[in-house]
Amino acid sequence: MTTDILFDLKGVKKSFTRGKETIKIFDGLDMQIKQGDFLAIMGPSGSGKTTLLNMLGGVDQPSSGEVWFDGARIDSLSEGQLSKWRANNIGFIFQFYNLMPMLNAARNVELPLLLTNLSAKQRKQSVETALQLVELADRAAHLPKELSGGQQQRVAIARAIVSDPKLLLCDEPTGDLDRHTADEILEMLQLLNEKFGKTIVMVTHDPSAASYAKRTLHLDKGEFVEKDLAA
Amino acid sequence: MTKLLNILALVAKYGGLLVTLPIWLPFWIIWFIFEKTGINRLIANFMIATGLYLTFKNLFRKPLRLGLTCFAIMIAFLIFSVVTTLKTALNAGVELSADNRLVVVNSINFTQPLPYAYVNKVKAIEGVKDVVHMNWFGGYFQEPSQQIVTMAVDPENYLKVYEEVVIDDEARARWFGNRRGMLIGRALATAFGWKVGDLIPMSSNIFSNREGGHVWEMEVSGIFDGRDEQFGTNFAVFHYKYFMETQTFGGDWVGWLTLTTADPALNEKVAKAIDEEFSNSQAQTDTSTEKAFNKAFIEQIGNIGLMIFGIVFTAFFTILLVVGNTMILAIRERTGEIATLKTLGFSARSIFGMILTESMLLAFIGGFAGLGLAYVMVEGAKTFLAQFLPGLVLSDAVAMQAIGFMVLLGLVTGLVPALNAYRLNIVTAFSRR
Ligand SMILES: Nc1ncnc2c1ncn2[C@@H]1O[C@H](COP(=O)(O)OP(=O)(O)O)[C@@H](O)[C@H]1O
Ligand SMILES: [Mg+2]
Numbered sequence: 001m002t003t004d005i006l007f008d009l010k011g012v013k014k015s016f017t018r019g020k021e022t023i024k025i026f027d028g029l030d031m032q033i034k035q036g037d038f039l040a041i042m043g044p045s046g047s048g049k050t051t052l053l054n055m056l057g058g059v060d061q062p063s064s065g066e067v068w069f070d071g072a073r074i075d076s077l078s079e080g081q082l083s084k085w086r087a088n089n090i091g092f093i094f095q096f097y098n099l100m101p102m103l104n105a106a107r108n109v110e111l112p113l114l115l116t117n118l119s120a121k122q123r124k125q126s127v128e129t130a131l132q133l134v135e136l137a138d139r140a141a142h143l144p145k146e147l148s149g150g151q152q153q154r155v156a157i158a159r160a161i162v163s164d165p166k167l168l169l170c171d172e173p174t175g176d177l178d179r180h181t182a183d184e185i186l187e188m189l190q191l192l193n194e195k196f197g198k199t200i201v202m203v204t205h206d207p208s209a210a211s212y213a214k215r216t217l218h219l220d221k222g223e224f225v226e227k228d229l230a231a
Numbered sequence: 232m233t234k235l236l237n238i239l240a241l242v243a244k245y246g247g248l249l250v251t252l253p254i255w256l257p258f259w260i261i262w263f264i265f266e267k268t269g270i271n272r273l274i275a276n277f278m279i280a281t282g283l284y285l286t287f288k289n290l291f292r293k294p295l296r297l298g299l300t301c302f303a304i305m306i307a308f309l310i311f312s313v314v315t316t317l318k319t320a321l322n323a324g325v326e327l328s329a330d331n332r333l334v335v336v337n338s339i340n341f342t343q344p345l346p347y348a349y350v351n352k353v354k355a356i357e358g359v360k361d362v363v364h365m366n367w368f369g370g371y372f373q374e375p376s377q378q379i380v381t382m383a384v385d386p387e388n389y390l391k392v393y394e395e396v397v398i399d400d401e402a403r404a405r406w407f408g409n410r411r412g413m414l415i416g417r418a419l420a421t422a423f424g425w426k427v428g429d430l431i432p433m434s435s436n437i438f439s440n441r442e443g444g445h446v447w448e449m450e451v452s453g454i455f456d457g458r459d460e461q462f463g464t465n466f467a468v469f470h471y472k473y474f475m476e477t478q479t480f481g482g483d484w485v486g487w488l489t490l491t492t493a494d495p496a497l498n499e500k501v502a503k504a505i506d507e508e509f510s511n512s513q514a515q516t517d518t519s520t521e522k523a524f525n526k527a528f529i530e531q532i533g534n535i536g537l538m539i540f541g542i543v544f545t546a547f548f549t550i551l552l553v554v555g556n557t558m559i560l561a562i563r564e565r566t567g568e569i570a571t572l573k574t575l576g577f578s579a580r581s582i583f584g585m586i587l588t589e590s591m592l593l594a595f596i597g598g599f600a601g602l603g604l605a606y607v608m609v610e611g612a613k614t615f616l617a618q619f620l621p622g623l624v625l626s627d628a629v630a631m632q633a634i635g636f637m638v639l640l641g642l643v644t645g646l647v648p649a650l651n652a653y654r655l656n657i658v659t660a661f662s663r664r
Contacts, residue, residue, distance in 0.1 A: 080579075
């Protein structure tokens, strides 16, 4: 069963226990994300943005409630199953790029493909395509330390899209970049959303970054709040 | 505790680095050649094809650390292989002793003589096959420092009792027919360059002869080989008659008797019968198997086994600490990378495998370098030491043991970091930063 609803969160609760105290992050969150959406999630530090993204990405699981993805529940999957699910469906983009320092750009991009049955030749092909898309084909043999922050993030984007996942999850993708470079990255995400139909969920605390998204949700104390964005 | 270990590891690393520069330099050169000729890219391509690419890259990400760790492991396996080989060589006499051979010595101690008449009396005891009597000559060539194990024996019975001594019929006949004839082992012949027909003045540091000197002229009748490679051929035997008729000590006596029994099962019975036979005589006897006798002899040199065990154990334990600690630190540095891999969808099990493979590779690279070096050293020392320590070979058994220890080392040092990585939680790993 496929609907145009990609994500459906129903009554999601999440709390952490640190020593004796229990911190409640979400207490019954409902949320829907449509296929092809470009959603920005904003909110003050500690409001639970990363935690939400982790649950969407199957990296973390809710304490209770349901997370549906493309008509299937993912919150009850085992760790091994989630691992496979992530490899098949999600591309991750992190604030600090998280590239493997000892691998060159092409090898970094290739990583997700090592989990597929593609031949070395097919992998090479896909890596080239992905690197061309982020306009870094000429830097394929460079190590991360030989690239600028913006270039590293583009390699990370190539890595996220190389296995052609439906969904991209980005946690403060421009948090470590200057304005100009950040705009380049955001344009790239916009392109992926508009031309390649990728659904994107992006966490940010930068309003101008959020302006690239189709819609923005504001998170505060574990709840979505209405906020007037007077243009 | 970990802090102390870290400091110890540092001291061991950098201290060792300075002292042993000449030894690990070859590793660097090999690495350099690999890098320049692209051999490491070749290996890398192979690793990609086999899915071991990440492991390989991780292993080589810090060449200095890799070099030092490999070096430490190499030293451990060098010590292990050489020391075990030495021990095997020392024990070769014990291991190679025939099962059905008994030694009869004076019960006071084995340097005291026995009457010649005992030979026939022993021979008459039921279960005894052949008996040879032997006298220690205390031989040396020219200089007392050039000692040569030399024994005066009854030739025919000697060759019957010692079947390991291999010689052709011609040489046998020549020796039996020449009163001054001497049989020398191959190792001895090689060491001194002696050939059949050479006249050798053999000196004794115990006996003097009737001409008033310490030198006996002997002629090389034949050169014998050992039936097994480990049988030492670094000694000489000559005629008892020649010895007795020329030495001034006088009397009809022999040093000790060596005999074979018809069946090893009879050993105990025969030994008992012999000692009982002479229990009321002037010279009482002590009969034991040659194995037990040789073992007792070696143990006089010192408790070799225990000493060797101590060295090997200490070396291994130290290396284990250093390597284990290095591995744990190396993996801890990679916490973020491991969390990223897990996020991308690499299973905990595959990451466990990668890290264990890495520690295995490390153990094998260092271990085989050590084993190889030990082989070169033993081969080099073989001819050089043949005189004193015959049967010096790095045996398959030692090599297999070393490989077994490599596997063990890889497992033990890799298990903790691999488990840590296996259990690493993505969320906590990222929020820790
Ligand atoms: N693994 C964890 N253990 C305990 N508390 C956590 C953990 N992860 C996050 N938190 C807490 O949950 C709250 C929300 O964290 P997070 O989702 O990272 O916020 P944001 O990304 O919006 O800054 C914070 O108070 C944080 O301290
Ligand atoms: Mg965050």
